[in-house]
Amino acid sequence: MTPAIAMTIGGSDSSGGAGIQADLKTFTSMKVYGCSAISCVTAQNTKGVSRVDALSPEALSAQISAVLTDLPVAALKTGMLLNVGLIEATAAALAALTIPKLIDPVMVSRAGSVLLEPSAIAAYRLLLPQAELLTPNLHEAQLLSGVTIEAATDLEGAVEQAAQRLLELGSAAVLVKGGGRPELRGRDYLLQRHAPGQWLSHAPISTTHTHGSGCTLGAAITAQRALGLSLQEAVIEAKRYVEGGLRSALAIGAGHGPLCHWHAYGSVGQRRAP
Numbered sequence: 001m002t003p004a005i006a007m008t009i010g011g012s013d014s015s016g017g018a019g020i021q022a023d024l025k026t027f028t029s030m031k032v033y034g035c036s037a038i039s040c041v042t043a044q045n046t047k048g049v050s051r052v053d054a055l056s057p058e059a060l061s062a063q064i065s066a067v068l069t070d071l072p073v074a075a076l077k078t079g080m081l082l083n084v085g086l087i088e089a090t091a092a093a094l095a096a097l098t099i100p101k102l103i104d105p106v107m108v109s110r111a112g113s114v115l116l117e118p119s120a121i122a123a124y125r126l127l128l129p130q131a132e133l134l135t136p137n138l139h140e141a142q143l144l145s146g147v148t149i150e151a152a153t154d155l156e157g158a159v160e161q162a163a164q165r166l167l168e169l170g171s172a173a174v175l176v177k178g179g180g181r182p183e184l185r186g187r188d189y190l191l192q193r194h195a196p197g198q199w200l201s202h203a204p205i206s207t208t209h210t211h212g213s214g215c216t217l218g219a220a221i222t223a224q225r226a227l228g229l230s231l232q233e234a235v236i237e238a239k240r241y242v243e244g245g246l247r248s249a250l251a252i253g254a255g256h257g258p259l260c261h262w263h264a265y266g267s268v269g270q271r272r273a274p
């Protein structure tokens with residue numbers, strides 16, 4: 001059996017709900033073989049992040065190289081990259097690779113923990129031209145685009161304007177995630193080059209247990225791209241997976257628990273011939 005293979009490059013979350021752990025759980029539940037390269041290790045639980053230790057850029061590059069020189073990775077995603085050196089190492093290691101790449105520009109967790117050094121925001125511009133899909137949340141979209149979203153009176157209009165600006169930074173498509181605001185929960189805006197933008201929506205889910213929802217969405221899109229779905233099909237399928245995970249979210253820990261990665265899920269994703 002030769003499974004589809006997906007890779008994640010990002011940080012470890014000791015509580016298991018976000019980061020590399022969430023990505024690998026998502027890949028597995030979609031029957032995609034998962035491999036990883038770790039940028040940093042967080043001491044984290046459902047209440048927040050208490051410590052972050054970065055690996056060296058050389059250690060990250062070596063992991064990426066070890067995987068890519070051996071395994072036929074069909075799609076990959078990046079998550080928490082923490083600092084300029086790790087972003088630069090990732091951009092260099094992936095530059096010649098033509099598979100679908102999803103860039104999740106992780107900056108701050110919903111609980112308010114800082115996951116990217118402020119001086120590193122500009123460095124993302126190096127990585128964005130390589131992206132098939134950029135997946136910022138509202139806060140990240142505002143910081144990367146310069147468009148005011150969080151204080152906007154016309155929230156949807158601001159999101160659409162920010163997505164347009166973000167495309168100009170070089171990614172082929174942008175998905176702005178709406179989970180950070182009650183009015184937009186479950187609603188994400190997809191804008192692809194040369195196509196009209198579209199709001200993709202499911203009902204908002206009343207839960208505080210949303211830890212890892214952004215990572216899980218990105219990993220599910222990556223898995224579905226590895227299985228051969230088109231980008232739009234992959235986003236729709238990934239949203240279906242996250243919706244189910246949030247409906248069965250796990251009330252564990254004293255803070256924001258994780259969504260459930262093993263909820264009953266029937267994937268439409270079939271491996272397609274390359």
Ligand SMILES: Nc1ncnc2c1ncn2[C@@H]1O[C@H](COP(=O)(O)OP(=O)(O)O)[C@@H](O)[C@H]1O
Pocket residue numbers: 110136137138177178179180184185186187188203204205206207210212213214215217239242246
């Ligand atoms: N309470 C909720 N109800 C429905 N969907 C949600 C809810 N919270 C988050 N989502 C969805 O989860 C995904 C991740 O979004 P978001 O939480 O904004 O990302 P991040 O975790 O990167 O901040 C998006 O598809 C968003 O619409």
Ligand SMILES: Cc1ncc(COP(=O)(O)OP(=O)(O)O)c(N)n1
Pocket residue numbers: 010011012013018019020042044079080106108109110111115210211212213214215216
């Ligand atoms: C190690 C690590 N990577 C990414 C995140 C952010 O996860 P996300 O899915 O955006 O969910 P919240 O943390 O906002 O709930 C993280 N926390 N840790």
